[in-house]
Amino acid sequence: MLRCPSCGVTVAGNKTSCPLCGGPLTGTPDPDSEIFPRIPKPRFTNQFILRLLGLIALAGSAICILINYALDSRIWWSLFVALSAGCLWAAAAIGISLRRDLMKNIAWQMLLIPTLSILWDWGTGWRGWSIDYVLPCVSGAALITMCLLARLLRLPLPSFASRLLLACLLGLVPAVLLACGALRVVVPSLICSALSIVALCALALFFGPMLRAELHRRLHL
Amino acid sequence: MSLHNMRPPKWSRLDNAAKIFPPISHGANTGVFRLSCELTEPANPALLQQALDETLLRYPYLKMVLRRGVFWHYLEQTNLRPLVEPEHEPPCAALYKGSRSLLLRVNYFGRMINLEMFHVLADGSGAMAFFQALVTEYLALRHPEAGEISLPQASVGQRASDSFQKYYQPRSGSGALKQKRAFRLRGPHRPDDTLNVIDGVADVRSVLDAAHRRNVTLTIYLSAALACAIHEEMYLRDRRRPVVLTVPVDLRHYFPSNTARNFFGTIRVAYDFSTLDPTFDAVAAHTAKIFKEELTPERLGARMNQLAALEHNPFVRSIPLLIKNPALRLSGSISSLGETAGLSNIGKLRLPDALAPFVKGFGVYMSTNALQLCTCSFGSSLHMDFTSALESTEVQRRFFAFLVSDGVDVEIRSSEFSQEVSKPCSDAQAAV
Numbered sequence: 001m002l003r004c005p006s007c008g009v010t011v012a013g014n015k016t017s018c019p020l021c022g023g024p025l026t027g028t029p030d031p032d033s034e035i036f037p038r039i040p041k042p043r044f045t046n047q048f049i050l051r052l053l054g055l056i057a058l059a060g061s062a063i064c065i066l067i068n069y070a071l072d073s074r075i076w077w078s079l080f081v082a083l084s085a086g087c088l089w090a091a092a093a094i095g096i097s098l099r100r101d102l103m104k105n106i107a108w109q110m111l112l113i114p115t116l117s118i119l120w121d122w123g124t125g126w127r128g129w130s131i132d133y134v135l136p137c138v139s140g141a142a143l144i145t146m147c148l149l150a151r152l153l154r155l156p157l158p159s160f161a162s163r164l165l166l167a168c169l170l171g172l173v174p175a176v177l178l179a180c181g182a183l184r185v186v187v188p189s190l191i192c193s194a195l196s197i198v199a200l201c202a203l204a205l206f207f208g209p210m211l212r213a214e215l216h217r218r219l220h221l
Numbered sequence: 222m223s224l225h226n227m228r229p230p231k232w233s234r235l236d237n238a239a240k241i242f243p244p245i246s247h248g249a250n251t252g253v254f255r256l257s258c259e260l261t262e263p264a265n266p267a268l269l270q271q272a273l274d275e276t277l278l279r280y281p282y283l284k285m286v287l288r289r290g291v292f293w294h295y296l297e298q299t300n301l302r303p304l305v306e307p308e309h310e311p312p313c314a315a316l317y318k319g320s321r322s323l324l325l326r327v328n329y330f331g332r333m334i335n336l337e338m339f340h341v342l343a344d345g346s347g348a349m350a351f352f353q354a355l356v357t358e359y360l361a362l363r364h365p366e367a368g369e370i371s372l373p374q375a376s377v378g379q380r381a382s383d384s385f386q387k388y389y390q391p392r393s394g395s396g397a398l399k400q401k402r403a404f405r406l407r408g409p410h411r412p413d414d415t416l417n418v419i420d421g422v423a424d425v426r427s428v429l430d431a432a433h434r435r436n437v438t439l440t441i442y443l444s445a446a447l448a449c450a451i452h453e454e455m456y457l458r459d460r461r462r463p464v465v466l467t468v469p470v471d472l473r474h475y476f477p478s479n480t481a482r483n484f485f486g487t488i489r490v491a492y493d494f495s496t497l498d499p500t501f502d503a504v505a506a507h508t509a510k511i512f513k514e515e516l517t518p519e520r521l522g523a524r525m526n527q528l529a530a531l532e533h534n535p536f537v538r539s540i541p542l543l544i545k546n547p548a549l550r551l552s553g554s555i556s557s558l559g560e561t562a563g564l565s566n567i568g569k570l571r572l573p574d575a576l577a578p579f580v581k582g583f584g585v586y587m588s589t590n591a592l593q594l595c596t597c598s599f600g601s602s603l604h605m606d607f608t609s610a611l612e613s614t615e616v617q618r619r620f621f622a623f624l625v626s627d628g629v630d631v632e633i634r635s636s637e638f639s640q641e642v643s644k645p646c647s648d649a650q651a652a653v
Contacts, residue, residue: 001632004633007618007621007622007625008625008626009421009625009631009632010630010631010632010633011632011634011635012633012634013634013635015635015637015638018633019419019614019633019634019635020419020614020617020618020621020633021614021618034331034634035257035259035330035331035333035584035634036308036330036418036634036636037307037308037309037330038638039309039310039311041413098319100318100319100321101319101320101321104319104320158230158297159321209229210229213229217232217288217290217295218290218291219290219291219292220290220292220293220295221292221293221538221539
């Protein structure tokens, strides 16, 4: 057993100095009486990878702005690069931080990608591609991916019911836009709306009570 | 989607005390606490896993995941099976990482068996009942020669009940709490949000004797010793702020309940050293006075109702979690400005007599963003376990130095190894 002469306590384990005062110890160490393992520091964390990606995005944007300024500052193409780097980083951040929960990941991406697309479309002189193509394609793809993943990973429906419901509801947005006459290209939206309506009906017919229970849990006050 | 696992899962609301933990848990304050058991021989992982599986059958409400609702978090039963692992994370590392993480873990290292639990599931007493059952089960498997062992216990329904709801009485204006800013320990925090653990083990008899020589009870003795140790660390200009110890109180002693979920309240013991005499006896007398005033069913009930009233407020209830979470986190931070350190005594752990010889002692550790002392006893050993988010170990050193000067033999264990890195110099010590 080790002993710290200045604190007057015995010290268990295999320490080189007193845990209380940091002073030298006397006596023989007893490694068997150690009650905590040495924990190696983790080399990479989520935060680290996200920060690294963030740094790459920032550095890339800065370099582009410099080149843009040095060569030709009439057209500010570098701002587009910077904004797209930001958008890519946001999507990657969600992808990495929610990688353990794929359904939640899909749900977030399905909201983020159309939102960013609409902003881009609006910022670059509204041509309507975001609602004509991106919104129906993304929500349709999200719905199909969720069903396939659930089948492949044998996930119980209660674990992702609210996200599936959200995907169905998002898939109805193109139907609303269609009804308002806001779309120029109708085929993707038609397919997506049909998929969502079928999925919603299937959910309601086969899993009605379970969905109600899920909504009750999610919305309890 | 297969049709065989379509049964809606069982779920439960968070109890009143649990509601605060998801928003305030971050950094070193993970909201996780650890109960550990030191055996007399190395732990056997296979038997421990078997014991865990069997014990969890009797505690089904511990197999839960935390999920986000629109207005509140809630607990949902899961089929995930907790696996016994060798200890590979720092003490009280975060457990809640998303809706697929179990809220408890069991690991082992040498002769140690550790149970870590997110405070959302249960409080110290609730976890203690489960841990005692787990250790009993394990030892019964490990030592079948000890004979048939059974632990008395309440029904699953009783244990899973929410006693905050049971004892809630809507009342207005009862015992409002005044909060003053408290002295906060100075010094740099530890890197990587880890905790420094210093565990002092003493013979319970010798500490009791020391306490009785000063005519106080054990809890008051330890609280006063901690307050004095913190006082000695204060700068003169800090003394205008009180030292405030937060002491969790097990409400089961005041309101009959068999729940194994959270059922605790906290009291705050404030020491204003600008007026209070800093000698141990004066501090102990002050502690005894505050304990006597605060530890009454009326005062504790009033506190409990006051906190529960917030949760029952229709306006607060209907705020979406997205907004409620940051607001609760902010209120948690404000509330922690009124606290210097925490002190919790989870009392005496018991095992069936036939199995007690196989266990050397139990320990308890709570995550914190400042300094926390947890104590518990088993047989003749008293564990005083400090967890700290700060680099400095001066308060711990002074606390144990006081015990040693009072004639108590203390054995120190610590989670620290890296002695190559020199400790940062405190400016108080710099002048030679």
